[in-house]
Amino acid sequence: MLKPKKILNNPNHVRQELLDGLVYAYQGELTPIKEFCSAYRKSIASDQVIIVSGGGSGHEPTFAGFIGKGGIDACALGEVFTSPSPDQIIEVTKAAHKGKGVLFLYGNYSGDSMNFDIAAEILAEEGIETKTVRTTDDIASAPLDRMSDRRGVGGIMFVYKLTGAAAQFKHYDLDKLQAVAKKANFNTRTIGVALSGSALPQSSTFNFELADDEIEIGIGIHGEAGLRRQKLTTTDEVVKEMIDKLCADLPFNRGDKVCVAINDLGSLSYTELLIVSRKVGMELAERGITTYDIAIGHFCTSLEMSGFSISFLKLDDELQALYDLPCETFGWRK
Amino acid sequence: MLKPKKILNNPNHVRQELLDGLVYAYQGELTPIKEFCSAYRKSIASDQVIIVSGGGSGHEPTFAGFIGKGGIDACALGEVFTSPSPDQIIEVTKAAHKGKGVLFLYGNYSGDSMNFDIAAEILAEEGIETKTVRTTDDIASAPLDRMSDRRGVGGIMFVYKLTGAAAQFKHYDLDKLQAVAKKANFNTRTIGVALSGSALPQSSTFNFELADDEIEIGIGIHGEAGLRRQKLTTTDEVVKEMIDKLCADLPFNRGDKVCVAINDLGSLSYTELLIVSRKVGMELAERGITTYDIAIGHFCTSLEMSGFSISFLKLDDELQALYDLPCETFGWRK
Structure with missing residues (x-):
């Protein structure tokens, strides 16, 4: 174990x-x-x-x-x-x-x-x-x-x-x-996936275990069970399903302007996170949804969980005007 | 394994x-x-x-x-x-x-x-x-x-x-x-430590293995051997030694003004990285070295390696004037 x-x-x-x-x-x-x-x-x-x-x-x-x-x-x-x-x-x-x-x-x-x-x-x-x-x-x-x-x-x-x-x-x-x-x-919707669990500082075990070839779709940030476990497939397959689900939810439609956050849940490599980002960009372009801005990095983690989440924010005029104002925090600077 | x-x-x-x-x-x-x-x-x-x-x-x-x-x-x-x-x-x-x-x-x-x-x-x-x-x-x-x-x-x-x-x-x-x-x-000096190795995308094994209770001091960003392996101790002990070594090297002395980067090598949790940052701040304050600025995050990773590095940059008037100018890159925005 x-x-x-x-x-x-x-x-x-x-x-x-x-x-x-x-x-x-x-x-x-x-x-x-x-x-x-x-x-x-x-x-x-x-x-x-x-x-x-x-x-x-x-x-x-x-x-x-x-x-x-x-x-x-x-x-x-x-x-x-x-x-x-x-x-x-x-x-x-x-x-x-x-x-x-x-x-x-x-x-x-x-x-x-x-x-x-x-x-x-x-x-x-x-x-x-x-x-x-x-x-x-x-x-x-x-x-x-x-x-x-x-x-x-x-x-x-x-x-x-x-x-x-x-x-x-x-x-x-x-x-x-x-x-x-x-x-x-x-206007904000998120979905996450996990390749591993995380462990409380006092604990010698993870909050959940996944097999070497498993991924959990829809994970929560404390390891709450997601929608299902499945075989670990490719970045492109997993990201496509996540974006299908996000787009159907609000929904996000052709012609919408969205801000995107691609968030590392803890220990996924930055290298993998950028490959995730590539597919997010391709999917949005294909659906005719405009990426107004994009944030990639560690924003909301779950200790050392390996995985990532994708968030979309749909803009209207009021939100866009607010989005354009400065943001200088430790976690996000734009 | x-x-x-x-x-x-x-x-x-x-x-x-x-x-x-x-x-x-x-x-x-x-x-x-x-x-x-x-x-x-x-x-x-x-x-x-x-x-x-x-x-x-x-x-x-x-x-x-x-x-x-x-x-x-x-x-x-x-x-x-x-x-x-x-x-x-x-x-x-x-x-x-x-x-x-x-x-x-x-x-x-x-x-x-x-x-x-x-x-x-x-x-x-x-x-x-x-x-x-x-x-x-x-x-x-x-x-x-x-x-x-x-x-x-x-x-x-x-x-x-x-x-x-x-x-x-x-x-x-x-x-x-x-x-x-x-x-x-x-004027820039860095030292890193690792809790785990990383693996090439094509590989089914890590580039090196550490025991559950081991840490490597002085690790390279491709897993090059460091100064030594030792028992994993506390954040404070490890950071203190790293700062002792950094300060002795340039050297960084009382009265110096430094910029600090605390870099996650891949999969260390952000939570742990902030506890590292705490000790870096305490050590610099104790030595009478001024923190001019500090960057904390993922800047130079080694795939999914767990570990971190600390970099100090000593400023003089020319470097400080340059440092104060804008920086708007993907990896670092200030």
């Missing part, structure tokens, strides 16, 4: 230590609240609605790595694959809040929802208004007629980017910001 | 297909020469010296992924871990050349040196002047008194960035460009 191999200090200090790493990476732009394992950016304008996110660690650079100019404002870091607690969310929200309200924006998982909702209640008692949008881009996690049951995965980067631009550069109020976050989430 | 697991189309078409992927990623900014598996950027100014690089595939985004504004101008892609041929180098150089001369800038490996030298001879006969700088940043590959025997690894990104800025924005002539490339290379 394959055994995970990692280099760490203390497996129980992962989230604290990676927060230290992020603080170093941000070179002064990030204020950590160490005792609540959370952080917010230094240059929040006094007249903006703030965007607060959070989630389990192990998906770096998601979530905290998207704090920044044209990104989110604050984030609470849970233990690996575990929701942050209400007190973490409350403390970082209070520290970052400028009196104009708060958008809670995070992936749709029951633990996160519960704890953000508790935080929202307590903050309301203290006079801080919050609204919530949960991202639900993983098309493999529930059928189209149960969209609100879908999980949030790699496509959150697009929702962060568009709402960050709206809050920081266009001064959207809280209602308008929630509306654009909902639209951005609705 | 651990077996490599990849998703590919044809293992013999890796370099052609990843070039297609890059062309898609660059969204029109890259002109490929498909029959010579090479590419150059569209917006080369008519009065600039061009920078041509090349090397084996499998290190993505190095080498071709650093083509761009504030980066290099042209690149020839060899087969995986194999030098490009003289005709590839000649064709892409002739296509990109603007009549102001050419800097050949690539990692110090015998095959690359031989083929770039042959290309230089043939281009000279056609009236195209070239000068060469080979990068030698891998401090583990030969002792300090044989610096010219050292291999080029991840630090090439700094040399690309500084010379790209000098050629494109400061209009350095060929002599001055060669001089700044030499200085940038001299």
Whole structure:
């Protein structure tokens, strides 16, 4: 049986230590609240609605790595694959809040929802208004007629980017910001595949095992079961099926303008990722769908999982104008 | 025995297909020469010296992924871990050349040196002047008194960035460009460690094997043997030793201003990479060395190798002014 191999200090200090790493990476732009394992950016304008996110660690650079100019404002870091607690969310929200309200924006998982909702209640008692949008881009996690049951995965980067631009550069109020976050989430669809599982820092086994010649289509970012397992075939076959499924879902049609994210789930080689990208480009061109922009790299990982996900964001005029604004975060710079 | 697991189309078409992927990623900014598996950027100014690089595939985004504004101008892609041929180098150089001369800038490996030298001879006969700088940043590959025997690894990104800025924005002539490339290379030092090997696309075995509890200190980017193998200890112990070695080498001293690259060699998780980054920051702060800037991510990989490298670039006034200029390449955007 394959055994995970990692280099760490203390497996129980992962989230604290990676927060230290992020603080170093941000070179002064990030204020950590160490005792609540959370952080917010230094240059929040006094007249903006703030965007607060959070989630389990192990998906770096998601979530905290998207704090920044044209990104989110604050984030609470849970233990690996575990929701942050209400007190973490409350403390970082209070520290970052400028009196104009708060958008809670995070992936749709029951633990996160519960704890953000508790935080929202307590903050309301203290006079801080919050609204919530949960991202639900993983098309493999529930059928189209149960969209609100879908999980949030790699496509959150697009929702962060568009709402960050709206809050920081266009001064959207809280209602308008929630509306654009909902639209951005609705217009974003993702599907992932895995060649291997990943392992919690404390664990000596992987969260799931695939045979040497197997691939899982529709994998979740914590190793949640996908649509099916099948024989590992070629890049082109797998990517074609993923794009068939993505295009049928929203749908994405001939003449649409989309932004594309091709995301490494952890340990797929960059070489393979570029061969994936080639096929994505060919498929979109063949379908008459315009690639407005493309991001390739590690955006939402699952520790050392080998695999990748493809996200499409369909643009309209409002989203395109927001997309064109600067984005200078650790996880994504364009 | 651990077996490599990849998703590919044809293992013999890796370099052609990843070039297609890059062309898609660059969204029109890259002109490929498909029959010579090479590419150059569209917006080369008519009065600039061009920078041509090349090397084996499998290190993505190095080498071709650093083509761009504030980066290099042209690149020839060899087969995986194999030098490009003289005709590839000649064709892409002739296509990109603007009549102001050419800097050949690539990692110090015998095959690359031989083929770039042959290309230089043939281009000279056609009236195209070239000068060469080979990068030698891998401090583990030969002792300090044989610096010219050292291999080029991840630090090439700094040399690309500084010379790209000098050629494109400061209009350095060929002599001055060669001089700044030499200085940038001299001021750049790298050391890497591996937790696993990598495998050629055609191979069913890894290029080397490490036990579950072993790490190799000083690994090369093709799996060349490092300084030693040892028991896998903690991130902090390993990083401290790496920084001890880097600092002793140039040396990097209290009061120095350095740019830092923390590079994933392929399949180390981003989570672990951020914990590495934390310790790099702590060590530099403790030594009184100023971090001027920091890049964290996948810059020079070795297929699916698990491991990381740390590169330091020491700045002086000229290099700092060049460093501050824009860099908008696929592999690195700042």
